[in-house]
Amino acid sequence: MPSDTAPYDALLLVSFGGPEKPDDVVPFLENVTRGRGIPRERLEQVGEHYFLFGGRSPINDQNREFIAAVRDDLDAAGIDLPIYWGNRNWDPFLADTLAQMAADGITRAACFVTSAYSSYSSCRQYRENLADAVAAVEDAPQLDKLRHYFNHPGFVESVVDATLAALAELPDDARDGAQIAFVTHSIPEAMNDGSGPEGGAYVAQHRSVAAEVVDRVREETGRRHRHELVFCSRSGPPHVPWLEPDVNDHLQQLHDDGASAVVIVPVGFVSDHMEVIYDLDTEALATAEKLGLPASRAATAGIDPRFVATVRDLLLERAAVERGEEPERAAVGSVPPMWDRCPVGCCANPRGERPALCGQ
Numbered sequence: 001m002p003s004d005t006a007p008y009d010a011l012l013l014v015s016f017g018g019p020e021k022p023d024d025v026v027p028f029l030e031n032v033t034r035g036r037g038i039p040r041e042r043l044e045q046v047g048e049h050y051f052l053f054g055g056r057s058p059i060n061d062q063n064r065e066f067i068a069a070v071r072d073d074l075d076a077a078g079i080d081l082p083i084y085w086g087n088r089n090w091d092p093f094l095a096d097t098l099a100q101m102a103a104d105g106i107t108r109a110a111c112f113v114t115s116a117y118s119s120y121s122s123c124r125q126y127r128e129n130l131a132d133a134v135a136a137v138e139d140a141p142q143l144d145k146l147r148h149y150f151n152h153p154g155f156v157e158s159v160v161d162a163t164l165a166a167l168a169e170l171p172d173d174a175r176d177g178a179q180i181a182f183v184t185h186s187i188p189e190a191m192n193d194g195s196g197p198e199g200g201a202y203v204a205q206h207r208s209v210a211a212e213v214v215d216r217v218r219e220e221t222g223r224r225h226r227h228e229l230v231f232c233s234r235s236g237p238p239h240v241p242w243l244e245p246d247v248n249d250h251l252q253q254l255h256d257d258g259a260s261a262v263v264i265v266p267v268g269f270v271s272d273h274m275e276v277i278y279d280l281d282t283e284a285l286a287t288a289e290k291l292g293l294p295a296s297r298a299a300t301a302g303i304d305p306r307f308v309a310t311v312r313d314l315l316l317e318r319a320a321v322e323r324g325e326e327p328e329r330a331a332v333g334s335v336p337p338m339w340d341r342c343p344v345g346c347c348a349n350p351r352g353e354r355p356a357l358c359g360q
């Protein structure tokens with residue numbers, strides 16, 4: 001039966017969390033950066049990004065909308081599994097959610113993390129957060145993290161359509177020569193070198209998605225746009241190398257090279273949270289404007305129905321695996337479908353080994 005979710009009795013959305021009022025901003029930033037050696041000046045700057053938006057990140061509301069959309073999608077498929085939500089850095093915290101799940105009698109949940117790619121920050125750290133939360137809660141449910149979905153057709157197709165829509169927004173005479181800047185969160189070079197079981201998975205996965213999107217855009221428009229993977233939101237002390245080029249430097253380069261326009265595609269993010277509305281919509285679009293470079297920003301996957309349905313597909317796929325079946329595993333591009341349990345040593349913690357769930 002295609003809607004069989006056994007052995008799961010719940011779905012858990014796992015996310016980053018964000019402040020919801022000005023008084024939340026500093027404690028939230030403290031939660032995010034505890035023990036990570038982020039310079040004070042950087043924290044003050046990032047605090048200002050939040051204050052510019054009234055001290056409220058959009059990320060929690062986006063997760064509420066996402067859960068509502070997933071609920072509708074599951075209902076339409078006749079799946080009545082309850083959906084819970086817990087964050088790494090802000091209310092509702094994972095441990096509180098697990099306590100509620102235990103009180104509700106939940107024994108085993110599939111976890112969908114709002115982070116599509118492999119790296120310490122985007123995968124193993126969430127697995128450590130799950131381990132910490134389980135350790136803190138009596139009778140916590142068993143948790144299985146659903147596999148990475150950067151190459152799931154539901155995610156990629158939503159990025160393709162968003163890119164086409166952003167191209168359509170450009171001035172007619174600038175469109176054909178537009179470059180595509182695929183943007184993701186910068187991470188320390190050492191973190192990329194340690195991502196995945198063999199290293200370099202973070203960048204390799206993004207490049208694979210970018211190439212697939214460019215091919216599919218060409219199928220629609222007949223144009224193969226030049227493209228580059230670039231980075232935003234660099235943090236950390238200045239002497240530590242992080243992935244480059246920064247999106248603003250890249251825009252300068254495109255301008256110097258005579259590009260007619262640019263489409264900024266936030267392929268590393270699944271919703272329009274602070275990195276997108278500040279680092280891209282506020283900062284990068286201002287850079288483009290100053291340079292006189294026509295620019296548009298593609299939407300993130302958000303609540304695109306195909307991305308919402310990706311949750312159901314991965315849930316049913318994993319449930320079948322856990323029942324001993326061999327379901328089809330949808331994936332597009334050059335990277336094969338990802339594993340269900342991360343290999344030993346995958347996405348090393350730069351600060352040393354800690355307990356993490358959902359590994360082999």
Ligand SMILES: CC1=C(CCC(=O)O)c2cc3nc(cc4[nH]c(cc5[nH]c(cc1n2)c(C)c5CCC(=O)O)c(CCC(=O)O)c4C)C(CCC(=O)O)=C3C
Pocket residue numbers: 016017018019029032033036038042043046057058059114115116119121122185186187188233234235236268273274275
């Ligand atoms: C790979 C990656 C993703 C994508 C995967 C995923 O989505 O998880 C991501 C997402 C996000 N990052 C976010 C916010 C922040 N990230 C920070 C700091 C850092 N991010 C890092 C990496 C990533 N971050 C790293 C290596 C650091 C340095 C500190 C450390 O080693 O941990 C800081 C501290 C200030 C600063 O240093 O910039 C903040 C406030 C928000 C919430 C936005 C909102 O509120 O709307 C989201 C979704």
Ligand SMILES: [Fe+2]
Pocket residue numbers: 185
């Ligand atoms: Fe971050």
